[in-house]
Amino acid sequence: MNKVTNILLAGVGGQGILLASEIISEVMLMAGLDVKKNEVHGMSQRGGSVVSHVRYGEKVYSSIIPEGEVDILFSFEMLETCRYLPLMRPSGKVIVNDWKIAPPSVALGQQAYPENIVANMRQQFADTTLVNGLVLALEAGNAKTVNTVLLGALSNVLEFDRDLWLTALRKMIPERLLAVNLKAFDLGCQTK
Amino acid sequence: MKKVLLSGNEAIARGTYEAGALVACAYPGTPSTEILETITQYKDINASWAPNEKVALEVAIGACFGGARALVTMKHVGVNVAADPLFTLSYTGVRGGLVIVTADDPELHSSQNEQDNRNFAKFAKVPMFEPSDSQEALDFTKLAFAVSEQFDTPVFLRTTTRISHSKSAALLSERPTDIPVPKLERNPAKLVMLPGNARKRHVIVEQRTLDLEEWACQQAFNRVEKGAGEIGVITSGVSYQYVKEIMPDADILKLGMVYPLPKQMIRDFAANYETLYVIEELDPFIEEQVQAMGIKVHGKDKLSVCGELTPGRLQAGLFGKSLPLEDTSADLPQRPPNMCPGCPHRSVFMELNRAKAYVTGDIGCYTLGFMPPLSAMDTCICMGASIGNATGISKVLSAEEQRKVVAVIGDSTFLHTGINGLLDMVYNQSAATVIILDNRITAMTGRQENPTSGYTLNELEAPRVDIEQLCRAVGVKHVQVVDPYDIALTRKTIREEMARPEASVIITTRPCMLVPRDNIERRTPLFVDHDKCTGCKACLRLGCPAITWDEENKKSNIDKIICTGCKVCQQTCGFDAFQECGEKL
Numbered sequence: 133m134n135k136v137t138n139i140l141l142a143g144v145g146g147q148g149i150l151l152a153s154e155i156i157s158e159v160m161l162m163a164g165l166d167v168k169k170n171e172v173h174g175m176s177q178r179g180g181s182v183v184s185h186v187r188y189g190e191k192v193y194s195s196i197i198p199e200g201e202v203d204i205l206f207s208f209e210m211l212e213t214c215r216y217l218p219l220m221r222p223s224g225k226v227i228v229n230d231w232k233i234a235p236p237s238v239a240l241g242q243q244a245y246p247e248n249i250v251a252n253m254r255q256q257f258a259d260t261t262l263v264n265g266l267v268l269a270l271e272a273g274n275a276k277t278v279n280t281v282l283l284g285a286l287s288n289v290l291e292f293d294r295d296l297w298l299t300a301l302r303k304m305i306p307e308r309l310l311a312v313n314l315k316a317f318d319l320g321c322q323t324k
Numbered sequence: 325m326k327k328v329l330l331s332g333n334e335a336i337a338r339g340t341y342e343a344g345a346l347v348a349c350a351y352p353g354t355p356s357t358e359i360l361e362t363i364t365q366y367k368d369i370n371a372s373w374a375p376n377e378k379v380a381l382e383v384a385i386g387a388c389f390g391g392a393r394a395l396v397t398m399k400h401v402g403v404n405v406a407a408d409p410l411f412t413l414s415y416t417g418v419r420g421g422l423v424i425v426t427a428d429d430p431e432l433h434s435s436q437n438e439q440d441n442r443n444f445a446k447f448a449k450v451p452m453f454e455p456s457d458s459q460e461a462l463d464f465t466k467l468a469f470a471v472s473e474q475f476d477t478p479v480f481l482r483t484t485t486r487i488s489h490s491k492s493a494a495l496l497s498e499r500p501t502d503i504p505v506p507k508l509e510r511n512p513a514k515l516v517m518l519p520g521n522a523r524k525r526h527v528i529v530e531q532r533t534l535d536l537e538e539w540a541c542q543q544a545f546n547r548v549e550k551g552a553g554e555i556g557v558i559t560s561g562v563s564y565q566y567v568k569e570i571m572p573d574a575d576i577l578k579l580g581m582v583y584p585l586p587k588q589m590i591r592d593f594a595a596n597y598e599t600l601y602v603i604e605e606l607d608p609f610i611e612e613q614v615q616a617m618g619i620k621v622h623g624k625d626k627l628s629v630c631g632e633l634t635p636g637r638l639q640a641g642l643f644g645k646s647l648p649l650e651d652t653s654a655d656l657p658q659r660p661p662n663m664c665p666g667c668p669h670r671s672v673f674m675e676l677n678r679a680k681a682y683v684t685g686d687i688g689c690y691t692l693g694f695m696p697p698l699s700a701m702d703t704c705i706c707m708g709a710s711i712g713n714a715t716g717i718s719k720v721l722s723a724e725e726q727r728k729v730v731a732v733i734g735d736s737t738f739l740h741t742g743i744n745g746l747l748d749m750v751y752n753q754s755a756a757t758v759i760i761l762d763n764r765i766t767a768m769t770g771r772q773e774n775p776t777s778g779y780t781l782n783e784l785e786a787p788r789v790d791i792e793q794l795c796r797a798v799g800v801k802h803v804q805v806v807d808p809y810d811i812a813l814t815r816k817t818i819r820e821e822m823a824r825p826e827a828s829v830i831i832t833t834r835p836c837m838l839v840p841r842d843n844i845e846r847r848t849p850l851f852v853d854h855d856k857c858t859g860c861k862a863c864l865r866l867g868c869p870a871i872t873w874d875e876e877n878k879k880s881n882i883d884k885i886i887c888t889g890c891k892v893c894q895q896t897c898g899f900d901a902f903q904e905c906g907e908k909l
Contacts, residue, residue, distance in 0.1 A: 199636030
């Protein structure tokens with residue numbers, strides 16, 4: 133049977149989500165799999181909610197993940213994680229960055245940022261990993277490598293050779309930022 | 325052949341290169357923009373941004389009449405602007421192949437309507453291909469050029485957002501080396517569409533559509549995929565992928581060309597099934613034509629005409645199945661897009677709000693001036709509409725109410741089609757005020773150059789149009805140029821010009837914060853001195869993403885990581901609480 137794995141990336145415009153989904157797709161392509169990824173450009177750049185679908189397997193048709201079939205919710209921001217939980221398979225995994233970005237209504241003091249997000253999520257999805265992306269990125273030496281730290285954490289739950297990830301990183305990341313990103317990736321790999 | 329991951333837009337660019345095209349032209353528009361941006365890497369193609377889609381098509385027509393293959397790309401609503409040359413181009417036909425990409429936006433991810441441009445193919449009698457993934461986007465682009473020359477017709481290539489912005493694997497080939505060198509060749513009976521010539525061409529166009537229809541029945545881009553043999557589905561484009569996902573056992577007639585339809589092929593296919601579906605997004609474009617052939621099908625009785633199709637919506641429509649988990653996301657705080665920190669438009673909308681202006685809006689980043697807390701936009705129809713709308717509404721109002729009417733329009737939109745509205749405003753002596761928000765770039769679509777930028781698509785220097793002189797030349801007597809970072813001046817100028825019983829233009833000039841070449845000066849971020857902040861919330865009226873309300877302390881805070889140091893907030897504060905951090909960004 134044609135088994136397709138579905139990863140949904142979620143976060144806020146400017147967090148490096150599209151580059152992360154690009155790198156994941158590149159790994160799948162190098163692994164000899166069919167891969168499709170999908171996202172909507174345009175309005176998302178301006179601090180809006182951003183979502184990217186990555187699907188891989190022997191043969192992939194739809195580039196949008198069928199609702200209710202997300203295997204891994206790979207999220208860069210707490211609140212955005214909650215937004216896409218309903219699209220998950222009940223047996224799905226969550227990897228979430230420990231980071232809160234206030235949406236406009238919260239910044240203006242009109243609405244509250246939801247509380248106890250991770251605890252609630254763990255009740256519904258036992259396999260939830262919390263990654264302290266910013267702390268590890270700063271440890272690597274650059275606050276902007278949070279997305280690479282998270283990729284490291286993701287690589288732990290996917291069965292692909294480490295070399296494929298490193299090759300993809302080398303291909304997609306500019307030379308001058310490579311060393312710090314490789315370090316960030318390793319720190320991400322060490323999270324449990 | 326090399327296998328790479330390409331978006332639909334990148335695949336179209338590659339297909340254009342592999343087809344040997346020499347010219348590509350466009351006005352930016354989501355989801356089509358990346359096609360031309362990608363084409364700039366192919367130096368053998370002369371690629372350029374035009375001021376609007378009509379000009380883009382006219383440039384492509386010229387290149388094709390010169391004997392070159394030419395591509396023109398636009399978003400769905402862009403075809404409305406380009407429709408005038410399009411309908412007559414259908415009559416003249418081509419010399420070099422001409423392909424028009426229409427990138428439609430079902431679900432309105434970034435558009436003002438979700439029109440289905442397959443209707444344009446039928447309306448203008450122009451054949452239309454519709455790819456289902458990036459490989460087809462590349463292949464169909466090349467095919468479209470060949471069909472254009474073979475049948476002497478422009479050819480549409482229609483994508484949707486999910487095709488343009490999805491990435492999938494595609495195989496690359498080389499560009500041909502024997503591309504003909506264009507040279508002049510006269511053929512006025514074919515290219516001068518006076519009534520006497522055009523009447524003859526119309527007859528040819530009708531025959532052309534019949535010929536294409538017959539030919540399309542024999543082509544591999546329209547194909548039958550056998551399943552279990554019980555249910556038949558006619559589909560095309562991205563919908564095909566959802567059918568494969570949700571109905572893996574169905575027999576499928578997959579259409580690569582959606583106009584003209586291969587009628588005999590459809591009859592032969594339909595004859596095999598008791599239950600036949602047409603699965604398509606938006607309008608029942610294929611369904612109605614199949615029904616007109618006397619064939620009974622299901623389609624829009626099960627699926628909505630509104631919004632895009634998704635695997636889940638297809639499943640729910642046909643089989644009534646819904647999500648396994650309860651939807652708990654409805655009550656979460658929304659995260660709509662916002663003007664960026666340091667955006668030069670922000671202060672203008674705060675002042676329009678304070679002045680209680682009735683704002684006729686336009687298409688661009690500044691349409692976000694609609695969002696709270698700025699909440700200063702009352703209409704928005706299409707590119708360039710703001711100025712005509714202001715003139716019209718002024719015609720029916722009392723002199724006192726007329727003073728409230730202000731049109732806002734960006735530099736790119738002004739040059740696109742706003743300038744015509746300004747001509748009318750002056751000529752017919754409207755008293756409305758126009759604000760041209762000049763940030764020197766087409767920002768909303770991702771920062772593309774335009775005639776106010778001083779640079780071309782290829783980032784080469786170009787003459788920069790002087791908007792102030794242009795407005796004066798049109799006959800506007802009162803033109804004021806202000807820096808929107810100076811709130812007091814912006815406020816004073818807006819109030820002055822609103823009160824003036826004559827047409828006037830205010831140009832707010834500041835480059836987009838996101839264009840590095842225009843923002844050489846680095847500024848220091850600010851912070852809020854909590855000893856001085858009284859918690860009056862005046863700064864929150866700006867809606868700047870860098871300013872957040874600290875509920876615990878009842879004071880404002882600044883996120884110094886995203887603060888650009890524009891100091892607009894400093895001017896809203898009556899208590900001198902906004903101070904420079906003293907560290908450069």
